[in-house]
Amino acid sequence: MKRRNFLKGLATTSLLPFLTPTINAxxxxxxxxxxxxxxxxxxxxxxxxxxxxxxxxxxxxTAINSQLSGPVLVWQxxxxxxxxxxxxxxxxxxxxxHGIVLPNAMDGVPGLTYNGIAPGETFIYQFKVxxxxxxxxxxxxxxxxxSGLYGAIVIKPKxxxxxxxxxxxVLQLSDWSDEKPETIYKKLxxxxxxxxxxxxxxxxxxxxxxxxxxxTAISDRKMxxxxxxxxxxxxxxxxYTYTYLMSGIPPSKQFKALFKKGEKxxxxxxxxxxxTFFDIxxxxxxxxVVAADGNYVQPVDVDEFRMGVAETYDVIVEPExxxxxxxxxxxxxxxxxxxxxLTQDISKDAKAPQMDPKPILTHxxxxxxxxxxxxxxxxxxxxxxxMMPKKPTxxxxxxxxxxxxxxxxxxxxxxxxxxxxxxxxxxxxxxxNGRKVLTYADLKxxxxxxxxxxxxxxxxxxxxxxMERYIWSINGITYANAKPIIFHYGECVRITFxxxxxxxxxxxxxxxxxxxxxxxxxxxxxxxxxIVQPGAKISYWVNVDAMGRWAYHCHMLYHMVGMFREVKVx
Numbered sequence: 001m002k003r004r005n006f007l008k009g010l011a012t013t014s015l016l017p018f019l020t021p022t023i024n025a026x027x028x029x030x031x032x033x034x035x036x037x038x039x040x041x042x043x044x045x046x047x048x049x050x051x052x053x054x055x056x057x058x059x060x061x062t063a064i065n066s067q068l069s070g071p072v073l074v075w076q077x078x079x080x081x082x083x084x085x086x087x088x089x090x091x092x093x094x095x096x097x098h099g100i101v102l103p104n105a106m107d108g109v110p111g112l113t114y115n116g117i118a119p120g121e122t123f124i125y126q127f128k129v130x131x132x133x134x135x136x137x138x139x140x141x142x143x144x145x146x147s148g149l150y151g152a153i154v155i156k157p158k159x160x161x162x163x164x165x166x167x168x169x170v171l172q173l174s175d176w177s178d179e180k181p182e183t184i185y186k187k188l189x190x191x192x193x194x195x196x197x198x199x200x201x202x203x204x205x206x207x208x209x210x211x212x213x214x215x216t217a218i219s220d221r222k223m224x225x226x227x228x229x230x231x232x233x234x235x236x237x238x239x240y241t242y243t244y245l246m247s248g249i250p251p252s253k254q255f256k257a258l259f260k261k262g263e264k265x266x267x268x269x270x271x272x273x274x275x276t277f278f279d280i281x282x283x284x285x286x287x288x289v290v291a292a293d294g295n296y297v298q299p300v301d302v303d304e305f306r307m308g309v310a311e312t313y314d315v316i317v318e319p320e321x322x323x324x325x326x327x328x329x330x331x332x333x334x335x336x337x338x339x340x341x342l343t344q345d346i347s348k349d350a351k352a353p354q355m356d357p358k359p360i361l362t363h364x365x366x367x368x369x370x371x372x373x374x375x376x377x378x379x380x381x382x383x384x385x386x387m388m389p390k391k392p393t394x395x396x397x398x399x400x401x402x403x404x405x406x407x408x409x410x411x412x413x414x415x416x417x418x419x420x421x422x423x424x425x426x427x428x429x430x431x432x433n434g435r436k437v438l439t440y441a442d443l444k445x446x447x448x449x450x451x452x453x454x455x456x457x458x459x460x461x462x463x464x465x466x467m468e469r470y471i472w473s474i475n476g477i478t479y480a481n482a483k484p485i486i487f488h489y490g491e492c493v494r495i496t497f498x499x500x501x502x503x504x505x506x507x508x509x510x511x512x513x514x515x516x517x518x519x520x521x522x523x524x525x526x527x528x529x530x531i532v533q534p535g536a537k538i539s540y541w542v543n544v545d546a547m548g549r550w551a552y553h554c555h556m557l558y559h560m561v562g563m564f565r566e567v568k569v570x
Contacts, residue, residue, distance in 0.1 A: 133294025
């Protein structure tokens with residue numbers, strides 16, 4: 001039997017390699033909803049169209065090895081992997097290994113690191129695995145990621161992990177639409193709020209008058225109207241067209257994760273969506289966060305955490321006997337959710353909790369501190385009766401600043417007047433909800449970063465856009481009109497983002513780590529994707545240790561068209 005066919009057969013018949021063998025093969029595959037896992041040093045991935053029926057209507061996905069989501073790839077730290085990717089479609093494709101440290105030629109970005117994989121061709125990726133943890137892979141061609149071209153990566157460490165668990169599952173979140181991605185983007189360009197059914201109404205205005213008085217309600221409406229913005233613009237694309245999936249499974253069918261009495265369960269969460277932030281909780285269970293973007297962090301117990309597009313978190317839970325728990329991931333705009341069940345009985349479904357109220361943006365989210373003294377850490381009124389974070393974080397450093405060109409015009413409809421470091425702010429829709437919500441301020445590297453090289457210089461990027469025209473850019477310049485950003489090999493650069501828009505932006509730098517400042521320079525958090533909140537700023541260090549041309553972009557798929565840069569390391 002050819003090795004290629006052997007591996008395919010192995011994936012469909014064996015136990016998941018990262019589950020303890022306490023249940024039989026049939027139960028394992030059922031509990032994982034028949035999602036296949038491939039392990040070893042050599043892999044064969046076939047990309048093709050796949051007929052699917054997720055919503056009750058027939059549609060076509062872009063799939064890997066005829067499955068949605070693609071197979072979980074299990075690697076071993078220190079080994080060299082070889083991955084044969086064959087394109088059976090009629091258009092060029094690609095695979096990018098998100099967050100993986102590798103040679104530039106293996107990064108998988110058409111136009112920067114290679115030409116892509118043409119129809120009928122096979123490209124062979126080969127590189128040494130230099131890390132461990134939870135990662136993922138996806139297409140970097142057009143909008144193929146939206147139509148299903150993504151999968152998970154689990155990298156086993158050489159050394160013993162600093163925590164104990166008995167069983168583990170990959171929970172890969174995504175947003176599926178029967179509409180073609182090109183159709184979604186066209187609609188957004190024609191009418192940016194096409195998918196938003198939460199805009200203010202006359203009824204809302206009457207409620208605001210009752211709550212805050214006529215003068216305040218009129219003033220508040222006037223402010224938003226003059227800015228040509230809406231405090232209800234939370235997500236560009238919503239549950240109106242999206243069905244939210246957990247490892248390819250819709251809420252109606254439920255992803256199932258089995259456990260036995262007394263077990264500790266590790267859940268590897270991956271946000272592989274195109275445009276959706278998820279707020280995740282398991283009602284009735286505390287979650288111990290042990291890793292962020294594949295890297296160990298000092299354990300922190302939480303009730304809930306927000307995942308930006310492309311982020312990963314590992315958590316450990318200790319379920320009690322005879323309880324079926326809902327693994328609940330509601331979209332940030334509360335237009336829908338992904339749902340799984342953590343249970344001892346595969347025949348039992350979990351009951352979804354009620355979704356939280358729809359979020360409303362405030363002056364703080366717009367980067368307008370107004371006359372409020374943010375340094376005192378008081379709870380203060382902001383916008384329509386909302387509250388500010390309790391303890392605004394201050395991070396002040398002075399490094400030589402490299403100025404980049406900035407353009408203002410029709411492509412920029414807002415500038416943050418008073419952007420703040422809001423690392424301890426869980427974000428719109430999660431503030432003061434009665435649950436312990438993870439924030440970036442809670443994250444500390446498990447290992448000391450005291451001896452990390454300090455930055456040689458700082459580059460400030462403004463994340464800009466015009467929501468009405470649906471134009472996204474950096475420093476007011478879209479990718480089509482931008483020059484490459486120059487990094488010098490061996491230097492350390494401090495990146496500071498200032499978000500001049502009303503949307504969250506998960507920023508991802510290829511090829512190099514981003515060491516996030518959370519208030520403790522001795523325990524900088526190592527991430528590959530960092531959320532920049534609306535009207536806020538955030539900073540991290542980049543050790544420039546990889547030569548070549550690298551992509552740097554917002555990971556919201558329909559923002560990426562303009563909010564993208566080439567980084568050239570020389």
